[in-house]
Amino acid sequence: MSSTDARDRAHAALKAAQDKIDLLAGIRPFLIDLSLRENPVGSRVGQTIDEKMAILPRLREFGFKNISLGTLDYAIPDELEVDDDFMRKLRDTGADLRGCFAFTAIGLVDADGRFTPDPSQVKLRDYGVPNTVHEIYLSPFGMAKMYDLDTLKRSIPASVQWLIDNVKGENGGPPRIFINIVDGCDAFAETPDDTFDVLELIGSLPIEGITMEDDRGTYMPFQVGAYVAAARAILPERMKILVHLHAGGGFENASMIEALLNGADGAWGGLPKQAAVIGHASLGELLANLARVKNREIDGMFRMKELLPLATSLQVLDENGPVPDDLPVLGNNAYRLSLSSFRQIDERFMDLPPERIGGQYRYRICPVVSDAEPVRGRLAEVTGEAPGTYDDAVVDTMIRLMRRDLRAGVRIDYDEPANLIQLHARATNPPAPLSTAMQVTHEH
Structure with missing residues (x-):
């Protein structure tokens, strides 16, 4: 191989990376904030109804247009949770619920064709929440003891239709519906053709899109990217694809970037880091990383200079304790310089100085390296x-x-x-x- 050919290949590799940066810089991310549910699920103390009432306007002020008020498809549905009280209070006080969602489970059609809505669907209707993320399981392990594939295929259209017929959406229209495949990565990895069949079925329904999870955080970024690309190939262009990625293996933020590069429109998650497992690809980290590539959309969508103080204050509330010092982006040590050459500068490619997201540099002493x-x-x-x-x-x-x-x-x-x-x-x-x-x- 000639020196010229080698350099051409080298330049092509660098251009491919820059093309990805350019794509990320132009994305207008679609986000559903879950700070009222995802973060307290994994916290030591949770949130009271009064705390939720105080958090909701702060999320709106920051710029979130789509906010999940909580989850209704939890175990032991007759034993109500704070989420139930919160949604009922919002209903009873006449709160503006535009852009508000709640998570629900799919209702089922039995072998004789009779449909029974899930208790969470009935609650959604009764609480007056106009939109939902409607959850299904699709892998063999996920469906076990719940339903089989044929029952799922019968039930998805019927469950969506029940929501359309019974839930009053925003401004009197139909509800906005996303179908969340809780075990989405498992389904693509284990039974891809069955998954494609279900995606084709979902693509025929009058819903806004799908979301898919790596709910244990075990899949590599390139796998998550491939599963998103596969879903994008099957679903109609009008449908959005969102992802939710847990931090089990430490891949979560890299997987989020791969998902966006492969056709995902955005994500749902909490603004702080903590989540149902040991953390997740949080919306706070996603927004910070989009700021890192000089994304052209997010400054007009969100109050980016309030990102760091808002995210950290919510985590302190949920945990009833400090944010871990060494948490990337949002932790106390993320912007405490131990060596002057570590300083991030706005003019330098890929740097994200703390002022960009509402923080400031501080300092810490490390005897081995501090100058x-x-x-x-x-x-x-x-x-x-x-x-x-x-x-x-x-x-x-x-x-x-x-x-x-x-x-x-x-x-x-x-x-x-x-x-x-x-x-x-x-x-x-x-x-x-x-x-x-x-x-x-x-x-x-």
Whole structure:
């Protein structure tokens, strides 16, 4: 192969990547926010009805046009949940429910052709919620003990028709319906032809689209992308495809990008990270990553400079505790510089400085790597003095002392304010002997 041919192939590879960036930059994502359900499901304490009443307007103010109020297809349907109380209160107070959804389960048609709506469908009607994400299972494991494939095929059209006939949609029209394939990735992987048959059936119905999940977070990004592409090939162009991806294997945000690149229109999920399992490809992270590629649509859709404070405040509420420090994008350490060269700059390709999503840079001390900027910046945070107060010679000595302490076997958390102040005192005054250094609070 000639050098010219090799370079042509290399340039083609780079262009293919840039083409994907350009696609992501032009997407107008369709999102259904689930911060009122997805996040509290996996939290330690959940949400009260009063907290839900306070959260809903905040989600609208941020820019969400489609919001799920909760789930009605839960186990033991006669034992009501906070979601039931919340929806009934919204109904009884005459709240504006445009763009509001609730999750429901499919009703079933028996062998004699009799249809029985699921209790969640009846609740949807009675609570006055105008739209629904209507859930089915499609893999052999998912359908087991619920229904077989033939029953599912009979039931999907009948269940959709019941919703159209019985649920009052927005402005008096029909309800907006998405069908969520809870085990969608399993279905594509295990029984693709049966899945295609059901998708063709769904494609003939008067609904808005489908959603599909990787509900355990076990599928690789390239697999999720392939399943979305397969669904896109089967469904009519008018139908939207949304995804919901859990964080079981750590693939979730990469899988979200693959889904968008392969024809997905958007996603549903909570704004913060926590979810029913150990996290999910949250809408907060998705919006941040679209901002990273300079997406042209999201600034007109959402109050992007409120993203970080809103998402973190909701997670603190749900968890009744702090956001994990090392959570990407939304965590406390995501924008605490430990080394000046880690700073993200708006003008640099693919960087996302915190100001873009409503945050700001802060600093943390890591003895092995921290240079002058984080040392000076953390001092300013701790003391309230201006960073310029601390001259170069003192800061340089602080860095040297941290290295000497570690070489001597002394392990100190210099990020802790009291330890940092003592380090600064040591650097300002004649060096203390090692025995004095070891009197600082430290961990062996």
